[in-house]
Structure formats: C-alpha cells, structure tokens
Amino acid sequence: MPGPDSHDDTSCDYEQFEKEQLAQGRDTASVATTDVDDTTARSLVDDLIDADIVTPVPEDHVLVHEPSGTTFDSTTQLAIFHRGWTAGRDADGEGE
16 A cells, blocks of 8 residues: 655645744734833933832832732833733733
8 A cells, every 4th residue: 555645745834834923923912122211211210100010118128010920120120020010911912
C-alpha cells in the first residue's frame, strides 16, 4: 500500500498559520514603554492617585497599585507596570 498522498499533507500550512497567529498575539500584547520619561510617569501616577487607583504610602516611600496590590518605589516603574496591566486587561476583555 503506498504512503499518504503528499497533496493531502497540510501540516506545513498549519504550522505557518500558527506562527502568524502567535506573531499577531505578540504585536497586540506589546506595550510601548520607551516613551515613559520621568515627567510622563509623574503625570500618569498623579492621575492614578486622583482616580484612587494608586495609593501613596509616605511613611514607607512607596506607591500601591490598588487593583493588583503591587507596591512600587518608583513612579516610572509604576507607570510602565500600569500601562502593561491595562493592556493585558484590555486584551483579555476583547475575547469576551
């Protein structure tokens, strides 16, 4: 009995499709963080404090990102984290 017909083999097509889907997922999930300088970070964190999303803890010199419970000692780290956290939640919401 001869082997499978090579014209019926779609494994390469499937692998290519899967690679394209993974690349699109990475592009969607990526968040620009290189444009977050100290001034931009401070402004974003001030807005987050005003919106009760971030709580400053002066005696510990930290900022608490309330939705995630994560603590930061840098406004830049917090701003970058919040952008990524927001992008992740937005990406999760698209599938609903």
